[in-house]
Amino acid sequence: MEKFAWLIPALPLIGFLFSIFFGKKVSKTVVASVASIFVLIPFILTVAIFIPFISVAEAEAIRIPLLEWINIGKLTVNYSIQLDQLSLMMMLVITGVGFLIHVYSAGYMHDDDGFHRFFAYLNLFIFFMLVLVMGSNFLMLFIGWEGVGLCSYLLIGFWYKNMDYNKAANKAFIMNRIGDLGLLLGIFLIYLRFSSFEYSRIAYEAIDIAIGDPIITTITILLFIGAIGKSAQLPLFTWLPDAMAGPTPVSALIHAATMVTAGVYLIIRTNILFTLAPFTQEIIMFVGLATALFAATIGLKQNDIKKVLAYSTVSQLGYMFFALGLGAYTAAYFHLFTHAFFKALLFLGSGSVIHAMSGEQDLRKMGGLKKALPITHATFLIGTIAIAGLPPLAGFFSKDQILASAFAHHPVLWIMGVLGALMTAFYMFRLYYLAFHGSFRGTHEQEHHLHESPKTMTFPLVILAVMSVIAGFVNVPEVLGGGHWLDNFFTPLLAGTTLILEENVHAHLSHTVEYILMGSSVLAVLAVIFYARIRYKNNGHVPAEDSEPMSFLERLLSKKYYVDELYDSIVSNPVVKGAGLLYNYIEVNFIDRIVNGVGQLVVLSSRTARFMQTGNVGFYIFAMVIGALVILAANTFLH
Amino acid sequence: MLTIAFYILSALTISSALMVLFSKSPIYSVLWLVICFFSITGHYILLDAHFLAIVNLIVYAGAIMVLFLYVIMLMNLNKESEPQKPVWLKFASVITGCLLMIVLAGALKGYSELPPAAITEDFGTAKGVGKVLFTEFLMPFEVASILFITAMVGAVILAKKHVND
Amino acid sequence: MENITQFTGALTINHYLFLSSVLFSIGVMGVLLRRNFIIIFMCVELMLNAVNILLAAFSRYNGNQSGQVFVFFIMVVAAAEVAVGLAILVMIFRNIRTTDINALKNLKW
Numbered sequence: 001m002e003k004f005a006w007l008i009p010a011l012p013l014i015g016f017l018f019s020i021f022f023g024k025k026v027s028k029t030v031v032a033s034v035a036s037i038f039v040l041i042p043f044i045l046t047v048a049i050f051i052p053f054i055s056v057a058e059a060e061a062i063r064i065p066l067l068e069w070i071n072i073g074k075l076t077v078n079y080s081i082q083l084d085q086l087s088l089m090m091m092l093v094i095t096g097v098g099f100l101i102h103v104y105s106a107g108y109m110h111d112d113d114g115f116h117r118f119f120a121y122l123n124l125f126i127f128f129m130l131v132l133v134m135g136s137n138f139l140m141l142f143i144g145w146e147g148v149g150l151c152s153y154l155l156i157g158f159w160y161k162n163m164d165y166n167k168a169a170n171k172a173f174i175m176n177r178i179g180d181l182g183l184l185l186g187i188f189l190i191y192l193r194f195s196s197f198e199y200s201r202i203a204y205e206a207i208d209i210a211i212g213d214p215i216i217t218t219i220t221i222l223l224f225i226g227a228i229g230k231s232a233q234l235p236l237f238t239w240l241p242d243a244m245a246g247p248t249p250v251s252a253l254i255h256a257a258t259m260v261t262a263g264v265y266l267i268i269r270t271n272i273l274f275t276l277a278p279f280t281q282e283i284i285m286f287v288g289l290a291t292a293l294f295a296a297t298i299g300l301k302q303n304d305i306k307k308v309l310a311y312s313t314v315s316q317l318g319y320m321f322f323a324l325g326l327g328a329y330t331a332a333y334f335h336l337f338t339h340a341f342f343k344a345l346l347f348l349g350s351g352s353v354i355h356a357m358s359g360e361q362d363l364r365k366m367g368g369l370k371k372a373l374p375i376t377h378a379t380f381l382i383g384t385i386a387i388a389g390l391p392p393l394a395g396f397f398s399k400d401q402i403l404a405s406a407f408a409h410h411p412v413l414w415i416m417g418v419l420g421a422l423m424t425a426f427y428m429f430r431l432y433y434l435a436f437h438g439s440f441r442g443t444h445e446q447e448h449h450l451h452e453s454p455k456t457m458t459f460p461l462v463i464l465a466v467m468s469v470i471a472g473f474v475n476v477p478e479v480l481g482g483g484h485w486l487d488n489f490f491t492p493l494l495a496g497t498t499l500i501l502e503e504n505v506h507a508h509l510s511h512t513v514e515y516i517l518m519g520s521s522v523l524a525v526l527a528v529i530f531y532a533r534i535r536y537k538n539n540g541h542v543p544a545e546d547s548e549p550m551s552f553l554e555r556l557l558s559k560k561y562y563v564d565e566l567y568d569s570i571v572s573n574p575v576v577k578g579a580g581l582l583y584n585y586i587e588v589n590f591i592d593r594i595v596n597g598v599g600q601l602v603v604l605s606s607r608t609a610r611f612m613q614t615g616n617v618g619f620y621i622f623a624m625v626i627g628a629l630v631i632l633a634a635n636t637f638l639h
Numbered sequence: 640m641l642t643i644a645f646y647i648l649s650a651l652t653i654s655s656a657l658m659v660l661f662s663k664s665p666i667y668s669v670l671w672l673v674i675c676f677f678s679i680t681g682h683y684i685l686l687d688a689h690f691l692a693i694v695n696l697i698v699y700a701g702a703i704m705v706l707f708l709y710v711i712m713l714m715n716l717n718k719e720s721e722p723q724k725p726v727w728l729k730f731a732s733v734i735t736g737c738l739l740m741i742v743l744a745g746a747l748k749g750y751s752e753l754p755p756a757a758i759t760e761d762f763g764t765a766k767g768v769g770k771v772l773f774t775e776f777l778m779p780f781e782v783a784s785i786l787f788i789t790a791m792v793g794a795v796i797l798a799k800k801h802v803n804d
Numbered sequence: 805m806e807n808i809t810q811f812t813g814a815l816t817i818n819h820y821l822f823l824s825s826v827l828f829s830i831g832v833m834g835v836l837l838r839r840n841f842i843i844i845f846m847c848v849e850l851m852l853n854a855v856n857i858l859l860a861a862f863s864r865y866n867g868n869q870s871g872q873v874f875v876f877f878i879m880v881v882a883a884a885e886v887a888v889g890l891a892i893l894v895m896i897f898r899n900i901r902t903t904d905i906n907a908l909k910n911l912k913w
Contacts, residue, residue: 736833756867790884
């Protein structure tokens with residue numbers, strides 16, 4: 001089956017070409033079906049490769065060279081595919097969730113003029129994302145990394161007629177650029193240190209390096225900067241909430257389930273280097289934890305349904321980085337895996353709500369949607385419970401594993417983590433109650449228009465809801481009678497790390513402690529949910545209009561800690577002002593004068609020189625003869 | 640004996656060429672040029688280029704020069720009407736020409752003692768040149784005929800008086 | 805036909821080189837000196853013939869008849885050139901009523 005692996009990224013690319021060139025000529029149904037099928041087939045192929053792969057214990061990574069790319073001197077880079085535990089799991093998520101979102105989009109975008117363009121971009125995104133995770137070297141990763149950034153830009157600014165959306169797209173692109181520079185420098189440094197871009201080569205050589213090697217630390221910090229940009233961590237997270245300008249399926253696919261997790265993928269992929277750099281790991285841990293808490297507090301006061309989910313995404317990504325910083329790579333991937341399902345579910349659910357509300361995104365205008373949207377309501381509730389971390393849904397297991405690692409590291413970290421989880425539970429249930437319970441607060445017209453979404457939209461919701469329930473069972477901890485399947489599955493991937501640390505990376509807590517931890521966090525979450533229910537059910541405490549007076553803290557939260565304003569004042573404004581200064585003085589007074597002066601000089605001199613062109617044929621002949629004479633003489637006598 | 644013939648022919652060639660330049664009337668210029676071409680024909684004979692000698696006589700001294708004469712008569716130019724260049728320009732022209740001659744002579748000096756090659760019986764005759772022309776150079780020869788057709792058509796079109804004028 | 809010339813060594817290629825450079829220079833001088841475009845045209849023919857002599861001389865000294873074929877082609881081209889060139893000159897004369905090249909000043913900017 002592996003020999004068909006190249007088809008997995010190739011098909012979405014073909015789908016992209018089809019949609020972009022022939023999309024306008026064929027009907028919307030054809031465009032949507034082609035685009036979806038060209039993601040479904042890769043999913044089936046991935047499953048077909050995956051099943052034999054899991055049946056072998058500690059299976060070796062499969063590397064398939066496809067084409068030679070660069071071959072200069074000692075540098076050889078191929079387009080080659082690496083199929084191992086990590087890339088296969090990522091491919092499952094990308095193609096699986098990607099397919100569902102394609103199906104969903106067929107319904108969601110049905111009345112949009114840019115229908116074929118939308119599907120073209122989605123397919124292109126899937127292609128680049130697959131390149132990112134399937135490549136066997138850093139340059140392939142970089143192609144994918146930049147490619148998904150481009151698709152993200154195109155899709156955020158999909159409704160390009162709205163200037164704000166374009167600005168959001170630019171913001172995302174520019175902020176990502178900062179991170180990309182870090183990634184690029186990191187890759188260069190890797191090449192300098194290891195003389196290769198291949199993962200396998202680097203892992204092989206890294207085993208012999210001492211822990212705390214300064215070059216490795218620099219490399220990891222640079223790679224982490226790349227991850228910060230792509231995965232929206234502090235301080236480069238502000239683009240992600242703005243990225244909600246894109247159509248909702250885009251938010252679900254790119255800005256929740258797949259692209260933003262590329263940073264997590266990168267770190268897990270190079271886990272051996274990060275293990276060698278404990279200093280970087282500390283940084284990652286604190287950045288992750290800070291992001292998780294910071295974004296969660298902002299989420300508490302947001303009134304835009306997608307903004308809440310966006311901050312929730314930032315917060316959950318923070319969790320993943322927290323886990324990475326703790327060295328719990330499997331836990332981070334586990335959370336990525338479950339998060340992909342329930343966050344995609346929540347986004348698609350919110351899309352369904354927005355669809356029903358004719359584009360309204362403000363929670364204050366919703367309420368009581370439970371009756372009008374039964375399927376959306378049920379699936380959304382499952383997603384909410386899953387993200388809040390109640391057993392036995394997916395979020396519980398993954399979050400619990402991260403928290404257990406945190407506790408093993410330091411109890412204070414555990415408390416912070418639980419705090420984040422509680423806030424998550426609170427704002428998600430606030431969102432849920434505000435949207436689905438109470439009475440309708442929108443206009444009469446909107447109420448009349450309320451309807452359940454078409455089947456193409458509810459079908460992915462149901463599938464994702466099912467996945468949100470069962471995804472957690474891939475890694476049930478021992479204390480609950482599970483077998484740590486994912487931990488075992490990832491053992492070959494983390495072999496280098498295990499070898500270096502000379503111990504198992506997984507946290508070892510006594511069963512009693514684990515029971516206490518689980519129990520207390522679940523109880524706390526339940527309490528918070530109950531509080532949210534009292535507070536927001538039946539239209540109690542509907543958030544005030546923006547114009548109403550607010551306390552300082554509330555204002556701080558609803559204005560997102562003024563981070564955007566802060567960036568404006570310390571980065572954007574100085575740059576804009578400096579550029580204005582440069583323009584007004586340097587540009588106008590010096591550069592313009594030099595450039596114009598050169599032009600005027602040419603005009604003046606040519607005005608004089610053109611009199612040489614007398615138009616007199618006799619003169620021309622004379623000049624020609626003299627020229628020939630000079631050339632001949634020079635040729636003869638100068639040799 | 641041959642050397643003497645060469646010098647006589649050369650003197651004739653150069654002096655008639657100079658006369659082309661310095662004759663006031665274009666008609667005289669043409670006639671001097673014809674003499675010049677005749678002497679060049681003599682050079683061809685000295686060089687065993689018999690076929691060329693005949694062709695030169697017929698084509699150059701015959702056809703082309705007659706064409707020149709016709710045109711001059713057509714324009715009615717046999718009066719000394721040509722405006723003269725200023726003296727300093729004439730001076731400059733002569734100096735330039737002499738300089739060119741010096742440079743050319745200097746550039747070509749290196750070939751001095753090339754011995755004359757042994758030649759076959761039919762070298763330079765219509766038979767010998769024809770053999771080369773119709774074997775090695777058949778293609779350019781045929782192309783030359785197309786060139787002639789083109790030139791003929793072009794000349795007719797150019798020289799024709801336009802009916803609309 | 806018998807070969808008329810039997811070279812004794814007195815007459816070298818240098819003689820022809822010098823003759824043709826003199827002839828060529830006279831042609832150039834004529835082009836520069838005269839203002840009548842018919843005369844200029846004739847001087848161009850003179851230059852062509854200077855080259856022809858040289859080709860024939862090299863052909864003789866190398867014993868290779870290709871040089872003569874080359875001369876033949878030059879004559880062909882010259883004939884065509886004269887036909888077209890004179891036609892153009894006639895046209896010009898009809899338009900400007902003079903043979904003075906100083907009247908041709910339209911090549912100006």
